[in-house]
Amino acid sequence: MAQVAFIGLGNMGGPMAINLVKAGHQVTAFDLSQAALAQVAAEGAKVADSAKAAVLGADFIISMLPAGKHVAGLYQDVADAIKADALVLDCSTIDAATARAVGASLAAKGIAFVDAPVSGGVGGAKAGTLTFIVGGSAEHFSKAQTVLTAMGKNLFHAGEVGAGQIAKICNNMLLSVLMVGTSEAIQLGVDNGLDPKVLSEIMLKSSGRNWTLELYNPCPDVLPNVPSSNDYQGGFMVDLMAKDLGLAAECAQQSQSATPMGALARNLYVAHQRQGFGKLDFSSIFRFFSKK
Amino acid sequence: MAQVAFIGLGNMGGPMAINLVKAGHQVTAFDLSQAALAQVAAEGAKVADSAKAAVLGADFIISMLPAGKHVAGLYQDVADAIKADALVLDCSTIDAATARAVGASLAAKGIAFVDAPVSGGVGGAKAGTLTFIVGGSAEHFSKAQTVLTAMGKNLFHAGEVGAGQIAKICNNMLLSVLMVGTSEAIQLGVDNGLDPKVLSEIMLKSSGRNWTLELYNPCPDVLPNVPSSNDYQGGFMVDLMAKDLGLAAECAQQSQSATPMGALARNLYVAHQRQGFGKLDFSSIFRFFSKK
């Protein structure tokens, strides 16, 4: 079993750290919140009183932080304290440019790095069924499995350092397009007299099939146990989708790529957010199309 | 076995009529093209020298025509020659308003009508594996199966007369959004150093999953045996997708529905068509995003 440092114990990081403990790893955790530390301590993790103290002697350092600037700041502070043959895994969803910069600066000190953003939400974090999309060398991807398998079920190797972030935002941009497109197609049917269940069933078995129709129908009362059937509570918040679409826009901007559908989805989500719906599940964009 | 009149023997109608013959039905066919008539005659269909002659005595009248005006014109001409307990199936893809008007005017003469647009393309028409999306009463949907099962595999009952057309264009509008969204997501990944096969595989197993990633990847050489791997030949032409998106726009216009994604897809397809790509497969929209 491995020595693991875990930095960032939020809604996602907390349960991920606990799953590492349960799998038998020796976890030393750090977070600015004492409450968050107490929760993981109760499950058997050690707590450190600084990020630097947490990483000392660790074989794996895992970070789960809100944005690129936090990740860059963390590794600027603690790089010198990381041991030479350790593997750093940043599981935050951040811009690829920062991931690459952090990877390069650690590599300069001989420290291995992979970016490993997740999907699967808080539910997946608790259940240990997250998906990890990993950017790094084949060797480091292989080594990362020691810890990732304790937290997730699907592990993808997207390419070199940064590729994990790119693949994740490509996926989430596409997801937003599926969600908005499915919402407007269902509402168009409803406006013309169709039953949303019947239409959803037909499209699910036809060329309109997509993940949102299968598992996450945005129209209330078509599927049970999805946010749309629970007043859009729970799930993946509009605020988070807007953040990911911002990362996609930034990425498209840097590579001079045309992403008109993703850009339109981003703008609809931002407008939705501004109307005060940022805390609802992202399938609530359906309301943009339905009649008040 | 039934007496079937079949009007309209184009790329789709021809093989559909032949499948009816093969299933043992007595088919009397009509088309303005002698060549088309000769082809179905060679397979055992009778040929009539007018649409009116074709429908005389038929239990089922099936039409497969290019646009609403042709369908409306046909049934204005032949309604009086149709026998009282016959069932009319219009398999053309046309606007729902015309379908409803034709249905209502036939109903006024005591003739049953369903709209039954298809998906599955020329390949499906030949193989007898089309999908039919049917609008009409439950009784007529049930009766229609006598002939539809000879031509297709999936039969959906979308609702009352016109609902077949609505469901089909909702599906095809969504399909266009999936295709454009998937194209730009893959190209964004490629522009940022990802391998399109790896990215497609990741998204297919994640929340970006959709029909185009499964069966119709728009990026050349990701999937074998799809139009994108064959220089965008074959498949479902840009011209036809543009037509269907026009029907969706018209429908959204009549119901005052908001369909921003579908509208954007329509405009990209129309621009693509204007650049001279109307005869390519609709996955060729990928070229809009890739670098020249």
Place this chain on the structure above:
Amino acid sequence: MAQVAFIGLGNMGGPMAINLVKAGHQVTAFDLSQAALAQVAAEGAKVADSAKAAVLGADFIISMLPAGKHVAGLYQDVADAIKADALVLDCSTIDAATARAVGASLAAKGIAFVDAPVSGGVGGAKAGTLTFIVGGSAEHFSKAQTVLTAMGKNLFHAGEVGAGQIAKICNNMLLSVLMVGTSEAIQLGVDNGLDPKVLSEIMLKSSGRNWTLELYNPCPDVLPNVPSSNDYQGGFMVDLMAKDLGLAAECAQQSQSATPMGALARNLYVAHQRQGFGKLDFSSIFRFFSKK
């Protein structure tokens, strides 16, 4: 002075008919509303008890109706009662296809026709300062001035029959793009700390200059006496802009034209309408972008 029949005395038609009376024309009016008839009678118009009665003996027949079907229906009913050398002016905003069909069917009876949709709103109708955009022959455009100058100030000759409708919807589609684009540009500035008055002033003197910045700023309290400074009351309703954008969509559909900006504007206006803002001025789209 001329004998004028005026059919359709709504918010626009009423004041237009009255201005014809004031200019000395002999106006015979018809409308389904007795109240509307009473108002123009009080100003000196004769009232007829049917559209047919109104057109008898008239040199000019002017119609101002809500939609294409009303215009088509009217002239189907009254064509035989119109005298041979009369000129028909339809001032309704309708689709060009209907305008052309009505023009052709009147021409077949030797009756001259121009389409002459207006802009300028109820205020312009009352003040006699409307703009007329006329489609028809040069000769008929010239003849039309006899009556148009009593109701408007700017008379444009757009081309043959139907061209008036086309030019009007091209203009109004562009107007909607100016309004949405100006709204989002101002809000982007405000979100980044700029004063909307200062930014509007700069853009008005730069390459962002457009009619909305000049006369109809959508941001409250930048210009006095515009709807945005009066809680978006008065002006040109969202419902009417949505109608015109629907006509533009239909037109683009028929000519297979790409109008991505116009289509996006239409969809934003329809969504705005669905949120319950149909009766506000169309500059209220600004609210879509500002924070709640």
Place this chain on the structure above:
Amino acid sequence: MAQVAFIGLGNMGGPMAINLVKAGHQVTAFDLSQAALAQVAAEGAKVADSAKAAVLGADFIISMLPAGKHVAGLYQDVADAIKADALVLDCSTIDAATARAVGASLAAKGIAFVDAPVSGGVGGAKAGTLTFIVGGSAEHFSKAQTVLTAMGKNLFHAGEVGAGQIAKICNNMLLSVLMVGTSEAIQLGVDNGLDPKVLSEIMLKSSGRNWTLELYNPCPDVLPNVPSSNDYQGGFMVDLMAKDLGLAAECAQQSQSATPMGALARNLYVAHQRQGFGKLDFSSIFRFFSKK
């Protein structure tokens, strides 16, 4: 007359520096290109062999560089060599965040800074008729006029440091929307039989009026002496518009603003650029809509 350092003598910077010389200022110039230095030397400017040497003793330091990173790098290098009561004017078009950071770091050393991006193109730079949109204190805006009046005609004070950049990209984003919207409106008219000159004239006198119709019509042969009538040569390149729209996207991203029209315009321009049209004038987006 003032001692002026001028850094960056490209297509814009070269003529600007020359106009300062002509106005009687003592200009010391620096650029990495010897050819560029030779051109301004021939007009009477001194040349320095480093940026640091150029700024020594200058009352005004003016920079005109391609991107934020160049501006940030320059002032990091030369800040210590600038005299205490000098005023720095950065005329580059860059992101507001970098402008603010540079301003703050100079302020920390007691050096005054304004951002003063320009519009008016190479023609305006040569003629000395540029527009400057200035961000900085009222006092510094006033002081800046000493040099700006030698290079430009319209001077706007947009607000505090960074506001010049914000106002410029708001304007240019709006300009892109006007250009695309005007292009598609004219083409819609042409597709429906209208003469583009007649339609342009009508819209120019109606509510579709905007800067592009007045001065820069994108349809060939409507206006003389504009890029569209010269095969889209000259003017403001697609590459530059795409750059500015990228800055707008970044800005909208940071302030979580919704700019759907600007985002659509950006994506159409990027796709146009990818088709190989980056060096054409930005009105060439008209070709996206016209038939091949």
